[in-house]
Amino acid sequence: MSLLSEFPEHTYDQWHAAAEALLKGASFEQKLVSKTYEGITIQPIYRREDIAGLEHLGHFPGSASLVRGSHADGFLKAGWEVSQELKANTPAELNGLIHEGLNGGQSELNIFVGCGQDDCCTGGVRLDTVADVKIALDGVALDAVSTWWQGGPAVASLAPLVVAAAADMGVPADKLRGGFENDPLADLVSKGISRQPLPLRFDHMASLTDYAADKAPGLRTISVKGDVYHNAGATATQELGCVIATLVTYIEEMKARGLSPQSVLPHVRIRLAVGSDYFMEIAKIRAARWLWSKVASAYGVDNAPVHIHASTSKWNKTTYDAHTNMLRVTAEAFAAVVAGVDSLHIGPFDEISGKSDEFSRRIARNLHTILREECGLDQVIDPAGGSTYIEWLTDRIAAKSWEIFQDIEKQGGMPAALEAGIVQQAVQDVCKAKFTNIRRRKDKIVGANMYPDLKGKKLEIRSVECRAGQNIPGAPAPQMLAITPSDNAAMIEQAVAAAKAGATKLSLALATGFVCGETGPTVTALPARRAAEEYEALRDASAAFAAKTGAAPAILQLNMGPSRKYRLRADWTAAFFEAAGFAIDGKRDFKSRDDAIAALTESSAAIAVITSDDATYLETAEALAQAVKAAKPAIHLLLAGAPGDHEAAWRAAGIDDFVNVRSNNFELNEQLLKKAGVI
Numbered sequence: 001m002s003l004l005s006e007f008p009e010h011t012y013d014q015w016h017a018a019a020e021a022l023l024k025g026a027s028f029e030q031k032l033v034s035k036t037y038e039g040i041t042i043q044p045i046y047r048r049e050d051i052a053g054l055e056h057l058g059h060f061p062g063s064a065s066l067v068r069g070s071h072a073d074g075f076l077k078a079g080w081e082v083s084q085e086l087k088a089n090t091p092a093e094l095n096g097l098i099h100e101g102l103n104g105g106q107s108e109l110n111i112f113v114g115c116g117q118d119d120c121c122t123g124g125v126r127l128d129t130v131a132d133v134k135i136a137l138d139g140v141a142l143d144a145v146s147t148w149w150q151g152g153p154a155v156a157s158l159a160p161l162v163v164a165a166a167a168d169m170g171v172p173a174d175k176l177r178g179g180f181e182n183d184p185l186a187d188l189v190s191k192g193i194s195r196q197p198l199p200l201r202f203d204h205m206a207s208l209t210d211y212a213a214d215k216a217p218g219l220r221t222i223s224v225k226g227d228v229y230h231n232a233g234a235t236a237t238q239e240l241g242c243v244i245a246t247l248v249t250y251i252e253e254m255k256a257r258g259l260s261p262q263s264v265l266p267h268v269r270i271r272l273a274v275g276s277d278y279f280m281e282i283a284k285i286r287a288a289r290w291l292w293s294k295v296a297s298a299y300g301v302d303n304a305p306v307h308i309h310a311s312t313s314k315w316n317k318t319t320y321d322a323h324t325n326m327l328r329v330t331a332e333a334f335a336a337v338v339a340g341v342d343s344l345h346i347g348p349f350d351e352i353s354g355k356s357d358e359f360s361r362r363i364a365r366n367l368h369t370i371l372r373e374e375c376g377l378d379q380v381i382d383p384a385g386g387s388t389y390i391e392w393l394t395d396r397i398a399a400k401s402w403e404i405f406q407d408i409e410k411q412g413g414m415p416a417a418l419e420a421g422i423v424q425q426a427v428q429d430v431c432k433a434k435f436t437n438i439r440r441r442k443d444k445i446v447g448a449n450m451y452p453d454l455k456g457k458k459l460e461i462r463s464v465e466c467r468a469g470q471n472i473p474g475a476p477a478p479q480m481l482a483i484t485p486s487d488n489a490a491m492i493e494q495a496v497a498a499a500k501a502g503a504t505k506l507s508l509a510l511a512t513g514f515v516c517g518e519t520g521p522t523v524t525a526l527p528a529r530r531a532a533e534e535y536e537a538l539r540d541a542s543a544a545f546a547a548k549t550g551a552a553p554a555i556l557q558l559n560m561g562p563s564r565k566y567r568l569r570a571d572w573t574a575a576f577f578e579a580a581g582f583a584i585d586g587k588r589d590f591k592s593r594d595d596a597i598a599a600l601t602e603s604s605a606a607i608a609v610i611t612s613d614d615a616t617y618l619e620t621a622e623a624l625a626q627a628v629k630a631a632k633p634a635i636h637l638l639l640a641g642a643p644g645d646h647e648a649a650w651r652a653a654g655i656d657d658f659v660n661v662r663s664n665n666f667e668l669n670e671q672l673l674k675k676a677g678v679i
Contacts, residue, residue, distance in 0.1 A: 245408040424524040
């Protein structure tokens with residue numbers, strides 16, 4: 001206190017005046033204040049008065065709003081689950097991946113289940129019988145390892161196989177941890193169609209939840225996937241608003257089938273994506289727990305900790321220069337852990353290709369170890385707590401997300417809002433705005449619209465289709481089983497008994513009333529998008545052109561005068577066009593107009609750009625443009641820089657366009673690729 005008394009406290013007004021002085025006349029609002037896609041205005045500094053009176057500040061970890069964590073001791077007791085997703089075609093192959101993961105630090109098995117066909121979109125393992133599950137899990141201590149199954153809509157036929165297999169391996173249902181991903185509304189909106197009626201999906205959700213509440217308290221049977229919206233381009237607040245609206249829908253559907261919120265909430269798992277806006281993602285996850293606590297309180301449920309599973313974003317990952325994805329997932333994982341997630345999937349850098357390798361999986365798992373062992377993030381309860389900015393941002397995200405949830409409720413709830421397309425339109429509007437900023441390079445994507453590596457190798461994306469519901473070669477014929485379809489635990493108990501007796505997954509699906517046709521609802525789809533996809537299409541076109549002609553589309557830079565005057569502009573201009581895959585001939589400097597014209601005559605480039613400093617342009621631009629067009633009338637000629645008052649004269653001399661910071665990078669590159677005959 002004695003030391004602090006020697007330094008007088010400064011007011012915000014004093015700081016603001018000092019900041020304006022440093023800006024030397026530039027606008028404080030334009031330079032230092034920003035607005036997010038969520039509509040939140042971010043100030044350059046936050047002080048204690050900005051968070052005075054916020055509701056959650058007086059709450060301890062594990063209590064009340066849960067902002068500071070679902071558990072009183074944070075990660076000190078158990079840490080977060082290392083939940084890397086596992087994809088394989090056969091049970092034996094999956095078993096190999098499981099042991100690779102467990103030996104490399106994985107603590108939760110996160111398994112994709114599909115039809116086992118290599119050309120199917122899910123990339124999941126085929127599990128027909130209890131024997132298949134036992135092969136996949138051979139050597140695994142199921143009572144010590146959490147297992148999470150992503151099995152698609154047919155969860156009521158997968159779960160009995162898993163429970164029966166565990167029993168054969170000496171692990172009763174009440175000792176199992178993990179659960180089954182089951183989010184009918186996310187499945188619907190991601191594909192635009194459900195092949196099953198929603199009431200049937202809700203019946204199966206209720207039966208499995210009722211079974212878990214009685215026989216398997218450690219299994220979660222309801223999932224709410226916010227990453228579906230995030231990866232379609234949604235904001236943090238839209239993601240949370242949809243999550244809460246979906247959660248309420250499921251609680252109401254379970255209540256209608258006789259399950260109380262008290263028995264339902266312990267079996268719910270929230271899944272959120274973690275994007276590249278570090279502080280926003282920390283605050284989003286903290287706000288998610290707050291919103292959960294409000295829902296639980298509204299239903300009269302006390303002491304309801306939430307399980308939040310996070311997965312690194314797919315929206316911002318690139319296929320070109322894909323190793324930069326390692327940097328992205330590192331920041332995303334750091335944010336997720338600081339925010340206190342319960343389990344985390346860190347995507348391998350080649351994840352978006354559809355098939356990762358041992359190296360990429362190992363690097364992704366090792367990030368967990370670095371965050372835990374080297375950063376010590378499991379030794380601090382709520383690392384973000386007390387940060388004035390994050391506490392303020394948590395409050396704003398929670399408030400705006402709650403408003404979105406309320407708007408959805410006014411439309412009749414999440415199913416009605418999806419059917420009307422209201423949610424999809426809102427997300428698509430944001431996605432469109434993001435792509436506009438990406439095209440202008442206001443939003444920067446390293447390896448795509450900024451700093452492209454033209455020598456790098458592109459990830460090959462598996463071209464696959466969905467084969468759900470199609471006949472699988474070699475699959476055994478279904479059996480007739482004595483199972484009564486219902487919305488309670490009795491159906492699952494009957495299915496488990498049938499699985500133990502040898503029933504196949506297909507037989508269980510048919511016996512539990514599961515159908516796979518066109519009987520479900522259809523809505524406007526929200527497919528996953530990627531921020532880099534438009535630029536990757538330009539790069540793909542240039543690569544195809546190079547494969548066909550033997551050379552990438554070229555641009556000749558006519559660098560006039562001494563390099564020291566404009567080299568930064570020349571390098572910036574070269575990078576501007578390299579984003580589309582152009583090969584830039586820009587290392588030479590020309591002392592005279594004749595030298596430049598000679599190089600132009602020798603070049604096969606259909607596009608040229610004059611590059612120099614503004615003073616040189618005043619002396620040479622018109623004459624050089626006229627000479628260029630005289631030597632090559634068909635050349636498309638640009639000038640690097642803003643023309644100002646000289647635009648009309650320079651265009652009259654032969655300059656076709658200008659490239660500068662105000663140019664739309666994507667649209668200009670697309671236009672030039674068309675002129676070069678690439679697209």
